[in-house]
Amino acid sequence: MDASDLPRPAAEAQGETDRYRLKREAIIAAAARQIAGRGLKGLTLVGVAAMVGLNTNSVTYYFRKKDLLAEAAVEDALTRFARVVDPDDAPELGPRAYLCAVLARNFALAAAIRRDEEAPLTVLSDMRALEEPARSRLISRYFELVARVAERIGPCEAEPGTGETGGKGRALARAQLLCDVLHWSRTWLRLYAVEDFPRVEARLADLLEHGLAPSGQGWQVAPLRVEEQEAPPPGASPEAYLRVATRLINDRGYRGASVERIAGELQLSKGSFYHHLSGKDDLVRACFDRSFSRVTATQHRAAALPLSEWEKLGTAISTLLEAQLGGEEPLLRDTALLALPEEIRPEAIARSDRLARRFAGMISDGIAEGTIRAVDPAIASQCVMGLINSAVDMAARAGRWPSRAALIRDYADPLMTGFFPKG
Template sequence: MAKPGQKHEKHSAQARPGLAAKRASKREVALDQAARLFNERGIASTGIADVAAAMQVTRAALYYYFDERDDLVFQTYERACQIAAGDLEAADEDGGNGLQKTLAFARRALTPERTPVAVLSEVEHLKPAQRQIIARAAARNTRALRGFIERGVEDGSIRPCDAEAMAQTITGFVSWIQITPTWLNSQETEQRARDSVQVLELLRRGVGAPGVQVPPVHVDVNELRTHYDNLFDRDAAAAAKIETLLATASRLFGRRGIDGVSLDDITAELGATKGALYHYFEDKTDLVRGCYERAFDLYDAITARAEKLGQTGLEQTVIGVHLNTQAQAGSLSPLAPLAGLRGLPDDLRDSLNARATRISKRYEAMGRRGVKDGTLNIDDIQAAARSGAGLFAWIPKWRRENDALSARALGDEVVRLYVRGLAA
């Protein structure tokens, strides 16, 4: 709906093309800033006033382009889908085989000089009609990328693989690279460039040294699950209820985004009342804290299991990747690192930053061991450790409980990508 004076302004802009171009440019700048802030702070912690402040303009100046915050979110997400569609179209026009098209898309999407693009982690926050538009656009992009991979399998440039899983994993890498600086306190420009190079090398040839085989993984992540045997014990019963509540909330947050899930959604999923939830958690922020602390306890346990069981650097990292994939694809549902970390309370944000950094350092050590023992071929070990979560962090966004590919089978697919890449 036109705002007062807007219709006259648009008519004037038609007579003055320079003014129209300037306004289009200002909208693009606003969407760039919104994407950056949504990725860093989340939707709930970012409004039109925050974008205006980042641009050093008045909030009123942005109401020419956006009716409200929901409209800003929608336009930012829509633009992210349009950018991905443009990258796919350009990759297709480049010609070549399926592998070349796939890598051409990834290279464009991971361009370090590009302004950060919004990660589509809070689509459920949108109004139903807007949500449907974004979901359809994202699905079209995934189908196009899957088509490149299927073409590569047919023309022999890509090894046999599950094309859907590989397309979603590439999307996961692209998304994770957007938010890695926030989670690991890294320098955005320099380290994003290094991470992008490492991801492209992984997608092409993997990290396994020439001639190594993909080691089988027989460990089940459910071995790390806490069991509460004596439910007649009051403390054990309470702990079991908290675990069920956190697992359910984590699964919903992971799938729909923290801002896309209400406490009513969680209690409805559990078949419980809000009173039962408030018995254990003060509010939604306290619940999110519990979900992240539970997740990082599991990530620490997975890392320790990988360090203990792996006989080589390759085996250690493969076990870590496989168990993390199983966890995200199965019922454990640890809350994956999402957009919006800087919107959390300072103490929680600092704690998660520190824990994520420590885990990344432990995978760096595994990588150095693998290079030394000749099982890994990694040029930038630090970048490989930083970008590794992209292999599995996006899984909750696309995989459903009734998926034909089991959690362990998906783990095998992701590990093959990690070790061998896509190239046939």
């Protein structure tokens, strides 16, 4: 018998296990940093190997191919996000204390990431770009997490005469909104220094607890009528590509919305795609431009109405949520911004920030008018952007509600009137 065949002491075996685990975690953290800078498309085994001081063959000992490493990075992000929203060490907290604890954990994680003490969270929407069975497994796990958040928030009774579902349906909508607000905060927190995080956390907590409306004031779901448009031209028009690409990016992420899938949805060849568009990045730019233009048009139409600023804001939100939840022509989800390649991400984020500032202006005017509660307009406007652009996740659950208006109200109400409204 060779000496290498002899049983190893338990301590030695455990040491090897620990070394394997630590190196694997370092590789996943490096992948998360690379994805944060370059998007899932830019993840490479060569780049990750260089970041952890290994050669590529050594990395493949842990992850045979890039897709397995991408899956591990997304799963790690989901596990870390679960520790933020579903802490095991605080099961006794009531709904209000639970919300404050979640925000505290979220800002602590954001600060640690900013100081490079922890790797960035890989964008959870990237799970949509993974191949099966990983894609379905992780999406299912995420929705199970949202359901647990709904249980922690607690039951919520429907208000008489509003058409709301109340109970589990409304709690689920509130849980989804909370998760969406936390996801989107990773984009707009870049505008603040870490030293300002305590004040931002306090202002966000106040907004989520009490909402935008003054005490006792409600709001109506009143979307603007869709303006008549000419019928789209038949065949492979650029507009057709934009509609299909937007839906696929929302459903499968930037990486998952391949040229092959887009052309296949339209039953056309890849050659036809390149006849109309020079490349995928140009297509994504056009999708964002189309979505941003629709938001801008809605903001201007609402602002021109002879209504209070509160009613104008409610009208704009109702209209945009109607588009998101209708399923036919949704807006491109803004969380896709975080997964864009670095060469086109700044342009898209800057455009999104301009839309947020317009909402901030509406909120500021409403505060001055007395129809909107005194909140931080910059933070509130970013929450409005997150509310609108992540609402597509609720479309698949629309069957739980008696009408689209009831779903819109249940989903938006925690931001409009608060998770725990006064009086």
